[in-house]
Amino acid sequence: xxxxxxxxxxxxxxxxxxxxxxxxxxxxxxxxxxxxxxxxxxxxxxxxxxxxxxxxxxxxxxxxxxxxxxxxxxxxxxxxxxxxxxxxxxxxxxxxxxxxxxxxxxxxxxxxxxxxxxxxxxxxxxxxxxxxxxxxxxxxxxxxxxxxxxxxxxxxxxxxxxxxxxxxxxxxxxxxxxxxxxxxxxxxxxxxxxxxxxxxxxxxxxxxxxxxxxxxxxxxxxxxxxxxxxxxxxxxxxxxxxxxxxxxxxxxxxxxxxxxxxxxxxxxxxxxxxxxxxxxxxxxxxxxxxxxxxxxxxxxxxxxxxxxxxxxxxxxxxxxxxxxxxxxxxxxx
Ligand code: KG4
Ligand code: ZN
Numbered sequence: 001x002x003x004x005x006x007x008x009x010x011x012x013x014x015x016x017x018x019x020x021x022x023x024x025x026x027x028x029x030x031x032x033x034x035x036x037x038x039x040x041x042x043x044x045x046x047x048x049x050x051x052x053x054x055x056x057x058x059x060x061x062x063x064x065x066x067x068x069x070x071x072x073x074x075x076x077x078x079x080x081x082x083x084x085x086x087x088x089x090x091x092x093x094x095x096x097x098x099x100x101x102x103x104x105x106x107x108x109x110x111x112x113x114x115x116x117x118x119x120x121x122x123x124x125x126x127x128x129x130x131x132x133x134x135x136x137x138x139x140x141x142x143x144x145x146x147x148x149x150x151x152x153x154x155x156x157x158x159x160x161x162x163x164x165x166x167x168x169x170x171x172x173x174x175x176x177x178x179x180x181x182x183x184x185x186x187x188x189x190x191x192x193x194x195x196x197x198x199x200x201x202x203x204x205x206x207x208x209x210x211x212x213x214x215x216x217x218x219x220x221x222x223x224x225x226x227x228x229x230x231x232x233x234x235x236x237x238x239x240x241x242x243x244x245x246x247x248x249x250x251x252x253x254x255x256x257x258x259x260x261x262x263x264x265x266x267x268x269x270x271x272x273x274x275x276x277x278x279x280x281x282x283x284x285x286x287x288x289x290x291x292x293x294x295x296x297x298x299x300x301x302x303x304x305x306x307x308x309x310x311x312x313x314x315x316x317x318x319x320x321x322x323x324x325x326x327x328x329x330x331x332x333x
Contacts, residue, residue, distance in 0.1 A: 005308030008091030009083025015062035018308025026065035048086035077311025081328035088327035117310035136269030137163035148313035155207025190235030
């Protein structure tokens with residue numbers, strides 16, 4: 001089954017053609033990052049406008065890169081939640097228009113389920129049930145993937161998402177938006193033990209995260225050094241910060257894996273591209289005798305191939321959208 005998938009939840013306009021949820025025929029991503037960089041973060045109004053300008057071209061490119069026309073695809077999948085409402089609406093409206101004009105079925109896909117499904121593309125052998133650490137710019141979750149469309153969230157961030165924390169630490173260190181990948185790069189030549197950031201102590205759910213304290217610790221460290229006229233090594237701060245975040249993510253996932261007994265652990269979302277997080281998760285999985293599944297780097301950040309992958313399983317489970325489908329900014333898995 002060939003699915004044409006569309007993703008526009010944040011600052012990438014993306015379209016892809018995916019066969020049977022696993023094989024990517026084309027994957028086009030038009031990033032708006034260069035424009036949002038000027039403002040140090042995503043400006044929702046600009047994002048919506050750029051999606052409107054790009055979507056027809058990106059969808060056309062995805063079809064032509066796969067050498068297909070509308071008559072060759074079997075369904076249209078689209079991200080409808082969660083995300084920036086104006087941005088989501090562009091993809092949802094376009095997909096509804098395509099569905100109406102072609103008669104193809106419409107499949108609404110949850111963005112986070114899509115991130116998880118990126119692993120099905122990279123690992124053709126991966127099947128639920130498994131445990132998944134989802135770390136993106138907007139979410140940090142530990143999820144039991146009980147089946148392709150059945151999820152149970154065990155833990156979540158009580159404040160900032162991991163990616164948000166990376167971006168804010170990067171900003172105070174003077175790196176451009178989005179800073180996660182710059183921290184990753186700088187950390188390669190820094191010392192992980194130069195600075196000590198404490199792990200937050202949380203009462204209640206032991207699988208929950210909190211990143212706002214670490215973010216504030218980095219901000220204070222940098223500002224105090226500036227006030228004293230001291231020069232900090234950005235590389236050392238980046239390496240120490242990245243190690244702290246990776247350790248927290250790894251330790252919480254290990255706790256959840258031990259308690260639930262899963263021997264398959266996956267990681268998903270933009271921050272799953274982080275080399276420190278990937279290494280830490282490998283050590284965690286090895287220590288538990290579990291198999292680790294990491295998405296290929298090109299499927300970590302936002303893309304439409306992951307939406308096509310999840311869309312296939314949503315289709316099999318009977319999920320359909322009609323002309324009343326709306327975008328939703330906030331929605332749990
Ligand atoms: O999943 P994603 O593309 O978008 C959302 O759904 O939010 O995640 C974007 C986040 C940003 O915060 C970005 O800085 C972070 O992923 N990110 C990274 C790396 N690459 C992207 N964070 C740390 N290390 C990286 N290599
Ligand atoms: Zn995302």
